[in-house]
Amino acid sequence: MATSKRIVARATELRKLIGYHNDRYFGDDDPEISDVEFDELVRELHALEAEHPELVPEQSLLSVPGAPAATTFAPVTHRLAMTSLDNAMDHDELRAWGERLAKGLGGAPSRFVCELKIDGLALSIRFENGVLAQAATRGDGKVGEDVTANVRTIGELPARLEKSSAPNVLEVRGEVYMSKPVFERLRAQKLRDNEARVAAGKKPQPVPANPRNAGAGSLRQKDAAVTATRELSFWAYQLGDVEGVPPFSSHHDTLDYLRGLGFPINPEVRIVDSLAEVITFCAHWQEHRNELPYSIDGVVVKVDDLAQREQLGFTSKAPRWAIAVKFPPEERTTLLRDIKVSIGRTGRATPFAQLDPVVVAGSTVSMATLHNREQVQLKDVRPGDTVIVRKAGDVIPEVVGPVLAKRPKDSKPWKFPTKCPCDLRSTLVQADSEADTRCVEPDCPNQRDQRIIHFTARGGMDIEGFGEKTVYKLSDAGIIEDAGDIYALTAEVLLAQGFGEVQSANLMKAIDVSRNRALEKLLVALGIKHLGPAAAESLARRFGSLDAVAGASTDELAAIDGVGAVIAESVIGWFVDKRHRLLVTKLRGGGVRFDNVTIVDAPQTLTGKTLVVTGTLAKFGREEAERAIKNCGGKSAGSVSKKTFAVIVGTEPGAAKIKKAVELGVPQLDEAAFEHVLATGELP
Numbered sequence: 001m002a003t004s005k006r007i008v009a010r011a012t013e014l015r016k017l018i019g020y021h022n023d024r025y026f027g028d029d030d031p032e033i034s035d036v037e038f039d040e041l042v043r044e045l046h047a048l049e050a051e052h053p054e055l056v057p058e059q060s061l062l063s064v065p066g067a068p069a070a071t072t073f074a075p076v077t078h079r080l081a082m083t084s085l086d087n088a089m090d091h092d093e094l095r096a097w098g099e100r101l102a103k104g105l106g107g108a109p110s111r112f113v114c115e116l117k118i119d120g121l122a123l124s125i126r127f128e129n130g131v132l133a134q135a136a137t138r139g140d141g142k143v144g145e146d147v148t149a150n151v152r153t154i155g156e157l158p159a160r161l162e163k164s165s166a167p168n169v170l171e172v173r174g175e176v177y178m179s180k181p182v183f184e185r186l187r188a189q190k191l192r193d194n195e196a197r198v199a200a201g202k203k204p205q206p207v208p209a210n211p212r213n214a215g216a217g218s219l220r221q222k223d224a225a226v227t228a229t230r231e232l233s234f235w236a237y238q239l240g241d242v243e244g245v246p247p248f249s250s251h252h253d254t255l256d257y258l259r260g261l262g263f264p265i266n267p268e269v270r271i272v273d274s275l276a277e278v279i280t281f282c283a284h285w286q287e288h289r290n291e292l293p294y295s296i297d298g299v300v301v302k303v304d305d306l307a308q309r310e311q312l313g314f315t316s317k318a319p320r321w322a323i324a325v326k327f328p329p330e331e332r333t334t335l336l337r338d339i340k341v342s343i344g345r346t347g348r349a350t351p352f353a354q355l356d357p358v359v360v361a362g363s364t365v366s367m368a369t370l371h372n373r374e375q376v377q378l379k380d381v382r383p384g385d386t387v388i389v390r391k392a393g394d395v396i397p398e399v400v401g402p403v404l405a406k407r408p409k410d411s412k413p414w415k416f417p418t419k420c421p422c423d424l425r426s427t428l429v430q431a432d433s434e435a436d437t438r439c440v441e442p443d444c445p446n447q448r449d450q451r452i453i454h455f456t457a458r459g460g461m462d463i464e465g466f467g468e469k470t471v472y473k474l475s476d477a478g479i480i481e482d483a484g485d486i487y488a489l490t491a492e493v494l495l496a497q498g499f500g501e502v503q504s505a506n507l508m509k510a511i512d513v514s515r516n517r518a519l520e521k522l523l524v525a526l527g528i529k530h531l532g533p534a535a536a537e538s539l540a541r542r543f544g545s546l547d548a549v550a551g552a553s554t555d556e557l558a559a560i561d562g563v564g565a566v567i568a569e570s571v572i573g574w575f576v577d578k579r580h581r582l583l584v585t586k587l588r589g590g591g592v593r594f595d596n597v598t599i600v601d602a603p604q605t606l607t608g609k610t611l612v613v614t615g616t617l618a619k620f621g622r623e624e625a626e627r628a629i630k631n632c633g634g635k636s637a638g639s640v641s642k643k644t645f646a647v648i649v650g651t652e653p654g655a656a657k658i659k660k661a662v663e664l665g666v667p668q669l670d671e672a673a674f675e676h677v678l679a680t681g682e683l684p
């Protein structure tokens, strides 16, 4: 039966798209779509070609792993082809791979090696008689680009190998990448450069969107001196062409060998016995990928036994003995429909993007922050642009930048609005000294709602169930005008506003519980400018009640450790405002406790010592553990450094923290040892 026209047309279109995006990715280092979107195109073509073999051209695109090498560097023919890997998009596909292996070997492989899939650029580095002779990119797998001069600038690579152990020929394959801290510095520098350009009336230049693009761009500089400034890194993960190396029987032996020669081998590599353990490894890193100081986009699983690998062999495109398990993408492209501003509790106007909904890192994103006026200008994102959207872990999705190749011809730079979006349409002002633009109208309903939301939120009075929606509903109905009105609410009022019986009862219960919140929480909830949780704690500890804080002088406040003049002035100014005095009166009348001080003065055993808590402890909640440290005069930090006195390790600790502690020789303590340290200030 003749293949339908529609299918032929789709296959042609897919080939075109794949070819185009291949060029952007491999040739230009300027991809327009994410890896996963690219994979989706490839998969669709795969499926069509499998179903309609008559559609397969002599040289199918799908047998070519990368784009032809760019012409700006000399071509290098790989003596041993640099193949790509097949992908598994989920655990079912991984299991299907396991079944194929078992079929090919007549039983399950004896062992697997699990490696992180580094999101960088594949390199083959050739050492001849111990000397770095040539480095090449993958290119199309057969011919790559000669980047020897650039690769010689990578500090983590040995320039020559120990004479006594150097084989005649050693090709090391691995991934060159830019670490996240280096990328952030480079990006900040580029944004600063753009600031200067904009100030000088010049157009801003593209800013690298992610570490991968920045790394690839840095490696492929014509001038190796520029590459040298970019602090690129490298993980070795595979042998290429070799001569005179010892006989190996397993992949992990080859990694040990490379490590012995001085090549960086990723410390997270694990040897496991079963596919079930492979799945655990994948699930772990999918959850913890953001804790690593470099980007990964999946896990690579390899059969460890080299004889079994031999037996399995290769397809036309990839080895059968390895598979790349891809994580859901953290970056996608979508259409930016419009840019709007939202008004925060202090009146700050934050621009945000309204997007065509897109699934990023497993959840649908239709809005993303653009931070402030300057960021929009420096990234030069415009309504109508196709933009890259990123979501990493729990952070708010952000627009990384535009895809310039897709910008509509008639697009114009976006202009910051001059009026607040609220009903009062008050004027937005940018003070000379500030990056932020603000609505300065104290009656602005948007600010009022945000102040109430801040009051009821986690770090403040923590009124369960009293989120944004509840605040908007009651505020729109004119029932609450400030947070003080919350304590005059009754179940009847809530029912009359359309809340259900159970919800009303729960809200009333949660409001009642919050009447007894600790003083430092109440202070944070009030939203006094500059007063964060640490200073609020110091005030609570020193003064013991809200009235005592309100009655203190600027000098008394400023003298407190962690408070200082700026916060002191702000606190004094807050209590002077008559709206705030009314709020305090309402809170008092509503039965809110003003003197619940939970911080007791403990012996100062930890003065000058910094501790890090990771994982879940049995007796202490996270906040309690941190408070206990502070009560004893110590500091509780979020990351491990060589100054850390000890790391307190609960169940499911953060891998990065443990790794750092091991590297730096910082003691790791369990909960019992923690109690000992609190009591004595000494390690057990």
Ligand code: IVH
Binding pocket: 083, 084, 085, 115, 116, 117, 118, 119, 120, 121, 122, 175, 237, 238, 300, 319, 322, 324
């Ligand atoms: S092994 C024949 N191991 O992923 C095996 N590749 O999607 C060759 N990659 O081209 C590759 N981390 O650029 C291997 N631990 C790892 C890797 C890794 C990242 C890249 C590499 C490869 C691509 C395949």
